[in-house]
Amino acid sequence: MTGSLVFLPLFIKATGTTIWLSWLALLIGAVGGFLIALLRTSRLWPLRVIALLYTEAFRSVPILIVLFFAYFGVPVMLGFDVSPFVAATFALALHASANMSEVVRAGIESVGRGQWEAALASGMRMREVMRHIVAPQALRVILPPSVGVYITVLKESSLASIIGYFELTRTGLLVRETQGGGFGPLLALAAIYFLLSYGISLCGAALERHYAIGGATTSTDAVVGGMA
Amino acid sequence: MNYTFTLRTVFPYLGGLVAAAEMTLTLSVLAILISLVIGAAVAVMRRSRLRVVRFAGAAYVEVMRNTPLLVTLYIVYFAAPAIGIRLSSFTAALLGLSLNAAGYMAEIIRAGLIAVPGGQFEAATAQGMTMGQMFRHIIFPQVFRTIYAPLGNQFIAVILASSLASAVAVEEVTSWMETVGANSFRFFETFVVAAVVYVVLCQTINLARLQIGRMLFRQPEARR
Amino acid sequence: MSDAPILELADVVKRFGSRTILDGISLSVAPREIVCIVGPSGTGKSTLLRCVNGLEDIQGGEIRFEQTRVEARAKSIKAVRMRIGMIFQQFNLYPHLTALQNVMLAPVVVHGEDRKIVEERARALFEKVRLSPRINAYPAQLSGGEQQRVAIARALAANPHLLMFDEATSALDPETVGDVLAVMRDLAVEGRTMLVVTHEIRFAADVGTRMVFMDQGKIVEDANPREMLAHPKTERARQFFSSIRG
Numbered sequence: 001m002t003g004s005l006v007f008l009p010l011f012i013k014a015t016g017t018t019i020w021l022s023w024l025a026l027l028i029g030a031v032g033g034f035l036i037a038l039l040r041t042s043r044l045w046p047l048r049v050i051a052l053l054y055t056e057a058f059r060s061v062p063i064l065i066v067l068f069f070a071y072f073g074v075p076v077m078l079g080f081d082v083s084p085f086v087a088a089t090f091a092l093a094l095h096a097s098a099n100m101s102e103v104v105r106a107g108i109e110s111v112g113r114g115q116w117e118a119a120l121a122s123g124m125r126m127r128e129v130m131r132h133i134v135a136p137q138a139l140r141v142i143l144p145p146s147v148g149v150y151i152t153v154l155k156e157s158s159l160a161s162i163i164g165y166f167e168l169t170r171t172g173l174l175v176r177e178t179q180g181g182g183f184g185p186l187l188a189l190a191a192i193y194f195l196l197s198y199g200i201s202l203c204g205a206a207l208e209r210h211y212a213i214g215g216a217t218t219s220t221d222a223v224v225g226g227m228a
Numbered sequence: 229m230n231y232t233f234t235l236r237t238v239f240p241y242l243g244g245l246v247a248a249a250e251m252t253l254t255l256s257v258l259a260i261l262i263s264l265v266i267g268a269a270v271a272v273m274r275r276s277r278l279r280v281v282r283f284a285g286a287a288y289v290e291v292m293r294n295t296p297l298l299v300t301l302y303i304v305y306f307a308a309p310a311i312g313i314r315l316s317s318f319t320a321a322l323l324g325l326s327l328n329a330a331g332y333m334a335e336i337i338r339a340g341l342i343a344v345p346g347g348q349f350e351a352a353t354a355q356g357m358t359m360g361q362m363f364r365h366i367i368f369p370q371v372f373r374t375i376y377a378p379l380g381n382q383f384i385a386v387i388l389a390s391s392l393a394s395a396v397a398v399e400e401v402t403s404w405m406e407t408v409g410a411n412s413f414r415f416f417e418t419f420v421v422a423a424v425v426y427v428v429l430c431q432t433i434n435l436a437r438l439q440i441g442r443m444l445f446r447q448p449e450a451r452r
Numbered sequence: 453m454s455d456a457p458i459l460e461l462a463d464v465v466k467r468f469g470s471r472t473i474l475d476g477i478s479l480s481v482a483p484r485e486i487v488c489i490v491g492p493s494g495t496g497k498s499t500l501l502r503c504v505n506g507l508e509d510i511q512g513g514e515i516r517f518e519q520t521r522v523e524a525r526a527k528s529i530k531a532v533r534m535r536i537g538m539i540f541q542q543f544n545l546y547p548h549l550t551a552l553q554n555v556m557l558a559p560v561v562v563h564g565e566d567r568k569i570v571e572e573r574a575r576a577l578f579e580k581v582r583l584s585p586r587i588n589a590y591p592a593q594l595s596g597g598e599q600q601r602v603a604i605a606r607a608l609a610a611n612p613h614l615l616m617f618d619e620a621t622s623a624l625d626p627e628t629v630g631d632v633l634a635v636m637r638d639l640a641v642e643g644r645t646m647l648v649v650t651h652e653i654r655f656a657a658d659v660g661t662r663m664v665f666m667d668q669g670k671i672v673e674d675a676n677p678r679e680m681l682a683h684p685k686t687e688r689a690r691q692f693f694s695s696i697r698g
């Protein structure tokens with residue numbers, strides 16, 4: 001077992017790569033999800049339909065085929081090379097944006113129209129209403145399930161290994177090969193993912209408790225769904 | 229930039245697609261059934277009087293929900309030979325998928341059990357029912373009703389998750405897309421076709437769930 | 453009083469962890485007796501009923517029902533439960549079954565009786581509890597009082613030798629309490645043996661043949677209801693009765 005300690009730096013570096021990939025995809029997905037949520041709650045029905053189709057499509061298609069398409073298909077179609085990193089970020093972000101849009105929508109809808117009217121009537125300007133009334137309430141509803149979205153991205157980032165990107169899972173498989181088989185490195189992988197994910201879900205649970213004072217929070221599982 | 233979308237190019241591979249779709253469906257249905265059994269056992273463990281048993285149940289759920297399915301699949305796929313068991317790709321994928329799905333299933337069933345008021349167990353016991361009679365006539369019908377909708381969502385989640393079986397060489401829809409795409413260089417077409425297959429599978433289940441639900445639960449909900 | 457007792461409790465002790473809830477209860481109930489159990493909240497009245505049909509095990513003493521020793525974990529408990537009907541404060545009807553199905557389930561499934569015969573009897577019972585028009589309703593469609601009358605029909609369907617009521621009217625709206633009490637009165641007139649935990653002192657005085665006052669896990673007084681109400685022997689009983697009369 002002492003022999004495997006040689007690989008420790010490699011695992012640490014790969015963990016860093018996985019965290020970087022998943023956070024980047026989450027951030028892009030959050031921005032995208034926010035925009036789609038605005039479309040979803042728009043007054044124009046064609047925009048609402050487009051947003052609905054977008055989220056529904058990404059929730060009934062496996063992310064792995066999106067990943068394959070981004071990595072193998074786009075270069076053939078458009079004639080430029082796509083690195084595994086770019087393909088993975090793109091696919092993860094697309095899926096995250098669909099999940100995130102549902103979370104944000106729930107947040108926006110949780111703030112009733114009456115609140116807007118009351119605040120505007122009290123002489124606040126739009127920006128002030130957004131900042132002091134809507135944002136704090138919506139955030140309370142959005143933040144806890146966002147943790148669930150992140151955990152999904154984190155676990156899904158393991159799929160990048162399939163197209164050859166050297167994140168955590170790929171590294172574990174490589175270490176396994178250099179050791180000539182066995183499944184110790186795979187268990188190490190599982191343990192690292194578990195610590196990352198479970199640690200974050202504990203933070204999420206704490207957030208949920210923190211924000212649970214008055215007002216409804218949506219359940220993480222109900223909004224995010226999916227296995228990864 | 230002069231790529232033209234021509235579905236005809238993938239026509240020769242459609243025979244393979246049917247087999248692949250069957251594989252996806254078989255894998256998913258079996259995984260749902262197996263995970264239902266494991267999940268029920270874990271959910272019951274979480275209500276045990278013994279702390280160790282409760283902890284083991286909770287640990288199972290957390291481990292499965294916090295590790296990537298792909299890693300679970302690799303562990304099953306590579307670990308079985310290491311301890312002297314030969315598993316086919318299909319069996320390994322089915323086992324990994326079921327074990328992972330059982331983590332989610334256990335939570336669904338647990339929520340269903342929690343929704344049955346304690347008085348139901350008491351009333352049935354007071355009427356002299358055995359455990360088996362109580363389960364069959366009182367508990368199961370009520371639990372089934374609450375878990376019916378989440379069960380449908382879980383079915384869809386498993387279908388999508390079954391795409392990862394391609395990583396351990398199971399020839400289902402995703403691996404069809406990958407191989408046909410690589411052979412024909414028609415990745416756009418294969419992507420669209422595969423996506424349509426998944427969307428159709430998922431939406432069929434959705435519709436079937438609504439329809440069957442309407443037939444099963446016709447009794448009205450309102451009080452007076 | 454020459455009849456052999458149907459139910460006998462001798463020095464029954466019930467503990468939850470280190471807390472003693474029933475502290476040496478002795479009670480003997482003869483056929484056709486209507487024993488009303490009263491006392492402050494948390495005294496162990498519900499626990500007492502639950503021990504009688506083995507929903508709870510006991511730590512000391514002995515309970516005998518029609519010569520069978522009641523042991524919560526023994527095989528014989530099933531036969532005991534089949535001969536005791538229990539009515540709960542929260543009704544506990546099975547929500548996925550209609551009123552009729554609720555009443556028929558145990559006779560068919562537990563007693564193995566013929567479905568046709570059971571249905572006939574069930575319909576007669578709905579007549580008795582004055583609910584014939586609501587026979588095919590689901591519990592969620594019934595008022596509290598109606599649900600409790602279905603629960604009574606359900607208990608009667610097994611032809612029990614003893615009926616136990618645990619605050620059967622406490623969860624009801626005031627206007628439906630009367631309907632349920634009327635049904636209970638009918639049962640008393642029929643000569644059923646009943647063990648009734650209740651806060652309805654008027655009912656206990658009118659219908660009860662005996663009143664048992666419990667406090668802190670002990671039977672403090674056991675007498676004719678009117679007599680106990682008029683002349684409580686202990687200070688605790690006096691205080692209790694004056695407090696619930698308001």
Ligand SMILES: Nc1ncnc2c1ncn2[C@@H]1O[C@H](COP(=O)(O)OP(=O)(O)OP(=O)(O)O)[C@@H](O)[C@H]1O
Pocket residue numbers: 468473492493494495496497498499500
């Ligand atoms: N399962 C249990 N575990 C621990 N304590 C219990 C349990 N069930 C009842 N108790 C305790 O036993 C005591 C007696 O409860 P019980 O329900 O028998 O009282 P009661 O006389 O029926 O009161 P009430 O009039 O409020 O219904 C209470 O202090 C209660 O907290």
Ligand SMILES: [Mg+2]
Pocket residue numbers: 497498499618619
């Ligand atoms: Mg009580």
